[in-house]
Amino acid sequence: MKHYVFGLALLLPLVGTVAAQEAANPDLVKRGEYLVNAMGCHDCHTPLKMGPNGPEPDMSRGLSGHPQEIKITAPAVVSDPWIGASSATNTAHSGPWGVSFTANLTSDPETGVLRDYTEAQFLQMMRTGRKQGQGRAILPPMPWPPFGKLNDDDLKAIFAYLKQVPPIKNKVPDPIPPKQ
Amino acid sequence: MVRRESGSSTFSRAGMLAAAALLACAIIFAEGQASSHALDTPPRLLSETGLYADAGALVVDPRNLPFSPQYPLWSDSAAKSRWIRLPSGGVIDGSDADAWTFPIGTRFWKEFSFEGHRVETRYMELQANGKWLYASYEWSPDGRDATLAPDRGRRDAFALGHGRFHGIPGTADCKVCHQGGPAEVLGFSTLQLSPAVDAAALHGASGAAGIKLDYLIANGLIKGYERWPSLAPVIEARSKAERLVLGYLHGNCGQCHNSRASLANLGMFLREELLLLPGSVVETIVGKPVKKSAPGQSADATYRIDPGHPERSALLQRLSSRYPALQMPPLGTVLVDDEAVAVVTKWIAELKVKEGQ
Numbered sequence: 001m002k003h004y005v006f007g008l009a010l011l012l013p014l015v016g017t018v019a020a021q022e023a024a025n026p027d028l029v030k031r032g033e034y035l036v037n038a039m040g041c042h043d044c045h046t047p048l049k050m051g052p053n054g055p056e057p058d059m060s061r062g063l064s065g066h067p068q069e070i071k072i073t074a075p076a077v078v079s080d081p082w083i084g085a086s087s088a089t090n091t092a093h094s095g096p097w098g099v100s101f102t103a104n105l106t107s108d109p110e111t112g113v114l115r116d117y118t119e120a121q122f123l124q125m126m127r128t129g130r131k132q133g134q135g136r137a138i139l140p141p142m143p144w145p146p147f148g149k150l151n152d153d154d155l156k157a158i159f160a161y162l163k164q165v166p167p168i169k170n171k172v173p174d175p176i177p178p179k180q
Numbered sequence: 181m182v183r184r185e186s187g188s189s190t191f192s193r194a195g196m197l198a199a200a201a202l203l204a205c206a207i208i209f210a211e212g213q214a215s216s217h218a219l220d221t222p223p224r225l226l227s228e229t230g231l232y233a234d235a236g237a238l239v240v241d242p243r244n245l246p247f248s249p250q251y252p253l254w255s256d257s258a259a260k261s262r263w264i265r266l267p268s269g270g271v272i273d274g275s276d277a278d279a280w281t282f283p284i285g286t287r288f289w290k291e292f293s294f295e296g297h298r299v300e301t302r303y304m305e306l307q308a309n310g311k312w313l314y315a316s317y318e319w320s321p322d323g324r325d326a327t328l329a330p331d332r333g334r335r336d337a338f339a340l341g342h343g344r345f346h347g348i349p350g351t352a353d354c355k356v357c358h359q360g361g362p363a364e365v366l367g368f369s370t371l372q373l374s375p376a377v378d379a380a381a382l383h384g385a386s387g388a389a390g391i392k393l394d395y396l397i398a399n400g401l402i403k404g405y406e407r408w409p410s411l412a413p414v415i416e417a418r419s420k421a422e423r424l425v426l427g428y429l430h431g432n433c434g435q436c437h438n439s440r441a442s443l444a445n446l447g448m449f450l451r452e453e454l455l456l457l458p459g460s461v462v463e464t465i466v467g468k469p470v471k472k473s474a475p476g477q478s479a480d481a482t483y484r485i486d487p488g489h490p491e492r493s494a495l496l497q498r499l500s501s502r503y504p505a506l507q508m509p510p511l512g513t514v515l516v517d518d519e520a521v522a523v524v525t526k527w528i529a530e531l532k533v534k535e536g537q
């Protein structure tokens with residue numbers, strides 16, 4: 001009988017994965033896709049490549065974040081009045097926070113950031129701007145403050161869609177701290 | 181049988197809450213002064229929250245009971261004073277030993293001082309809608325009164341030296357810690373108010389001060405305590421040193437790392453619960469692989485606690501860091517708690533290698 005708290009604990013993660021798998025709900029996924037396209041997630045999370053008409057999102061790497069082979073080792077050096085810079089792929093951003101790299105939002109079980117997330121944590125992340133809702137502050141320019149104003153159903157739809165985006169293996173580097 | 185029990189306790193808690201809500205509305209009506217402000221809108225001045233009987237002289241109202249959790253939260257060496265005020269006739273429901281429910285109208289205050297100067301006083305109030313209100317009041321430089329801090333907090337509330345500042349958390353960040361577990365009230369609980377105070381507890385100098393469980397029981401301020409396994413609970417550990425480490429993790433980490441809320445999927449439970457078996461916290465860290473390496477963590481730190489090897493234990497690396505992407509806890513502190521690092525290091529060094537593996 002003393003075990004019950006533990007029993008519950010073991011159940012919780014399971015509930016999370018079951019919910020994620022059930023996200024095959026086609027209407028929810030469709031709405032999620034619509035929102036992801038309309039709200040500009042690709043702008044930062046899909047690398048830009050040069051096309052005939054200028055830079056365009058490289059959909060073969062859709063939502064897989066900053067490409068691991070593009071190595072960046074230090075923040076950009078800029079002069080007044082500039083405070084930041086972006087990489088040509090628009091997946092690395094330098095500013096007073098150091099350098100942030102956009103996350104791999106695909107369903108890759110190894111390198112996709114959402115593998116660590118439950119649906120509830122995803123919602124909470126968008127509301128608090130913290131990793132998994134409660135961890136370190138999510139760095140700029142991730143626009144969580146406006147996204148956090150979406151209602152629960154819309155955020156759940158985005159999560160459901162992202163959980164089934166085809167996996168792309170791409171290990172996004174850790175952020176680089178600002179120069180002291 | 182096991183699961184039914186947890187289900188029914190949730191149910192009864194919900195029921196109790198509803199009943200308590202009704203009851204408390206009546207009480208607030210009768211008492212008249214508890215919540216004169218609108219829902220979700222804290223009073224503008226600390227002196228309007230009912231903390232003081234004489235605001236000019238800063239004399240605390242004697243109906244506000246002082247208390248100190250035996251395993252306090254480290255906040256960059258801030259000295260803290262805490263008070264609770266129950267609505268008149270209000271009784272705490274302690275039947276879930278690990279998550280008490282409070283009567284509507286309950287108020288808590290926690291005052292932070294650095295170098296003898298009051299800097300902020302944090303405030304919680306259980307509103308008529310059953311939701312806790314969170315606010316912090318920042319003290320004027322002359323120390324006369326404190327006004328409501330901005331909703332986003334204040335990053336540079338007190339200079340700690342070396343370009344570091346104690347910051348007042350924004351209300352969203354209050355909830356990051358306070359809503360991370362089964363109970364929003366964190367330091368007023370069965371374990372934290374045990375009369376069997378852990379004399380070795382870190383920063384627990386004031387741990388013996390203020391009211392304890394026996395006071396609540398003797399004054400009829402709590403019900404449901406017959407269900408507790410002990411009226412003077414002590415963390416079950418294999419040594420005094422281990423007990424104080426577990427107490428520290430409970431007070432500083434357990435509000436997020438527990439089995440009953442959002443971060444349960446990490447499978448790392450640092451919250452001591454009376455209904456857990458002894459050793460269950462240790463079980464989730466000692467010899468347990470890290471789920472995800474954080475930026476700045478060394479490559480050889482593959483275990484949360486690597487017995488005998490503090491230098492490659494991920495938990496210790498995160499406790500010892502204030503690099504934002506690595507540090508634990510992730511907010512509310514900018515200075516490493518050196519005493520905690522020392523006791524956790526020693527504890528890990530003395531763990532037998534075979535343990536937990």
